[in-house]
Amino acid sequence: MRAGLVGGKAGKLTKYKWSSLPDYNRGSGADWLVMDRLLDAFQLSKDGRGRKAYIAWLEARAEEGGEVISDEATKALKRGWYLGEPGFADKLRALVKPEAKKIGRDPVGRRHDELEAERILKKAATLIDLPVKISQLSKLRKGDKKKVLIACLLRQRTSVGNGWLSERFVIGHTASVSRLLGDFMRSRSGTRELAKLAKMLKRSS
Numbered sequence: 001m002r003a004g005l006v007g008g009k010a011g012k013l014t015k016y017k018w019s020s021l022p023d024y025n026r027g028s029g030a031d032w033l034v035m036d037r038l039l040d041a042f043q044l045s046k047d048g049r050g051r052k053a054y055i056a057w058l059e060a061r062a063e064e065g066g067e068v069i070s071d072e073a074t075k076a077l078k079r080g081w082y083l084g085e086p087g088f089a090d091k092l093r094a095l096v097k098p099e100a101k102k103i104g105r106d107p108v109g110r111r112h113d114e115l116e117a118e119r120i121l122k123k124a125a126t127l128i129d130l131p132v133k134i135s136q137l138s139k140l141r142k143g144d145k146k147k148v149l150i151a152c153l154l155r156q157r158t159s160v161g162n163g164w165l166s167e168r169f170v171i172g173h174t175a176s177v178s179r180l181l182g183d184f185m186r187s188r189s190g191t192r193e194l195a196k197l198a199k200m201l202k203r204s205s
Contacts, residue, residue: 007062014055021058024051041156041185043178117158120201121168124150127200138170147171148184149193155181156194 001007006016014025023029024038027048036046042057044050125132130146140147147169154160162174171177184190 001062007059013058013062021055025055027051036159037156040159041152043182113159114164117154117160117164117168120154120157121150123204124153124197124201127204128197134168134170137168140170142170142172142176143180145193148180149190149197151177152181152184152190152194153197155185 001010001013004010006013013019014022016022020029020033023033024035029035035051039046039050039054042050042054044053122132124130125146128146128149130150131137131140137147148171151165151169151171154165162177165181166172166174166177171180185194
């Protein structure tokens with residue numbers, strides 16, 4: 001987009017075949033493409049509405065040069081179900097019939113995700129000098145930058161939910177988790193910090 005190959009007058013981002021974005025548009029792609037992780041990171045629904053909202057957000061940013069997140073781009077994301085409404089997902093779940101609430105990930109898969117999250121947490125925490133014990137984390141303020149940074153990283157790389165993140169990092173109510181992570185990942189500084197931490201993890205592996 002910055003090179004002028006796609007976006008705005010150069011055409012839709014989804015037309016660029018060397019990107020995974022066309023796969024998000026179709027709703028299917030290579031086996032290695034895990035769309036849910038990205039949708040989770042943006043707190044978007046994992047269906048066509050969430051994918052379309054993500055694409056619309058990118059297209060809106062490309063239309064305007066990509067440097068500023070405009071109101072139009074933000075509105076595009078909000079159309080992806082519950083982004084921008086902290087706790088709204090919990091309210092929706094409360095309206096679901098009891099039998100439907102039982103449908104979800106199996107315990108083995110959930111446990112695997114939590115173990116992977118713990119592994120990444122301990123490794124990342126060492127790199128940025130953050131304690132890992134819950135008793136120590138509780139002494140830091142709920143919105144501590146380092147806690148939020150690693151929580152965002154786990155949101156990107158695992159499928160642990162807000163409840164797990166809330167308890168593990170002592171961030172507060174699940175609605176607070178949604179707000180803190182959403183604000184952090186939408187900021188330029190947050191994006192830079194995440195990219196920096198990802199590089200540090202890669203170098204240390």
